[in-house]
Amino acid sequence: MNRMTQNANRYYRALLEQDPSFEGLFVVAVRTTGIFCRPTCRARKAKRENVEFYPDSDTAAAAGFRPCKICRPTELPVEDVPEFFRVLSERLGAEPLERLTDQKIRSLGFVPATVRRWFKRRYNMTFQAWQRMLRMNAAFQRLQQGENVTVAALASGYESLSGFGASFRNAFGFAPSQKEPLRMITARRLESPIGPLLACAVDEGICYLQFMDQRLLESELKDMCRRLKAVMLYGEHPHLAALADQLAQYFDGDRRNFDLPIAVPGTDFQRRAWRALQEIPYGTTASYADQARALGSPGAVRATGTANRLNRVTIVVPCHRVIGSNGGLSGYGGGVWRKQWLLQFEKRTLARGAATVGQAGLLRRPG
Ligand SMILES: [Zn+2]
Known part of the structure; x- marks a missing residue:
């Protein structure tokens, strides 16, 4: 049994979830249409029994399949920003203090596990840590604008100054203080x-x-x-x-x-x-x-x-x-x-x- 066959179930799941972390690992060919796609294609999903997995575009094309016109699997994958990232960042942009729990992510129509995997892969941090970072950024900007630490902490969604101090230290390794000008690493x-x-x-x-x-x-x-x-x-x-x-x-x-x-x-x-x-x-x-x-x-x-x-x-x-x-x-x-x-x-x-x-x-x- 080759690697593609061994992984077929995992790949099919990735396909249903349009999981971007599988980009470059396989392309999927649909026997009924003769077309092959990237794992993240937005086209309607074919049934499990009608698909075959290939390691890349060349082998799928050699097997007689044509590239899909929607996801263009033969072209370079631009690091595609998934739909959930756009939606979740917009939401956090509008409501920076909102905590997007798994339940909320589900209610927005996304799979929390997919979100988690993508954040881990892309930023090497959990989605929760990402949200904390956004809140921290908001607090940092307030401190830069000369607000005092207490105001900045409360305005950034921290319920207590000590909670804010601990999060800040945890994120950056030193305490928030207005006396020293903070520098920024991009x-x-x-x-x-x-x-x-x-x-x-x-x-x-x-x-x-x-x-x-x-x-x-x-x-x-x-x-x-x-x-x-x-x-x-x-x-x-x-x-x-x-x-x-x-x-x-x-x-x-x-x-x-x-x-x-x-x-x-x-x-x-x-x-x-x-x-x-x-x-x-x-x-x-x-x-x-x-x-x-x-x-x-x-x-x-x-x-x-x-x-x-x-x-x-x-x-x-x-x-x-x-x-x-x-x-x-x-x-x-x-x-x-x-x-x-x-x-x-x-x-x-x-x-x-x-x-x-x-x-x-x-x-x-x-x-
Ligand atoms: Zn496609």
Whole structure:
């Protein structure tokens, strides 16, 4: 039994729920119409016994099916924002203090589990945490406008000041206080062929870029907010737009070095170590000992390794190019398989000269 057949029941359920987290994992072909669709197609659903699942458009087309004109499965999936996200955000925009419980989500015609999965996948947080973040953002904006903490807390739907303080500390890692001006970190999700990344920027530069499935993501973000005395909000920032462009060029094989300001808090030694990482040429590797020598501190191999582990701007500050002196891959925050992928990708691109990676490659999901 192949993988498609094994997963057919799960896929059919995803199809009924128009679950966007299955985009790119399969296309569905309908025997009675001869048409194939994305998992999220809005067209009427065919009966289970009339559908077949294929891993991608090519195999469905090779089996004689035509692409659907509604969901256009052969085109690049624009990160589709699902209907429930539009409806729920509009609702929260109009009624920021409303708590959208599972029951309310159901009464609006959506499946709470789908909402939950999508938020987890897209923002690595629960929908409840997302709502708390919106309330927190509202409070933050009030504090910025000079309102006192009590007024801001109550106006943002917190019933008590201590409750607000606790939520604020929980979200950002430090207490709300009017004495210190708060800074803002803008965050955004970026797609890559090896999984989605979370990118953050302050006005001075990029301060965070890590794979969203990283185990320590949440504690790292909190740590960063605390160090920068900043709150984190999802949104747009010129540095993030530049990063998105440059990262796409990198993954197309058209960019070898990044030209972006980096603003990660760290000691002098750490900053020097991160700069040394950026000196390792594209498509090559260095050992920790090489990097320590390049830093002018040949004895500081261990400290160099520690600095690399604390690198928060993956790919742009290419710690994936540092390997053990025995040639082993050693560790990587985003997982060793990603390190291996990046090294092979750079070597292959280098060997091909200015070759580019096809767009289909950009959308492939890791195993
Ligand atoms: Zn369709």
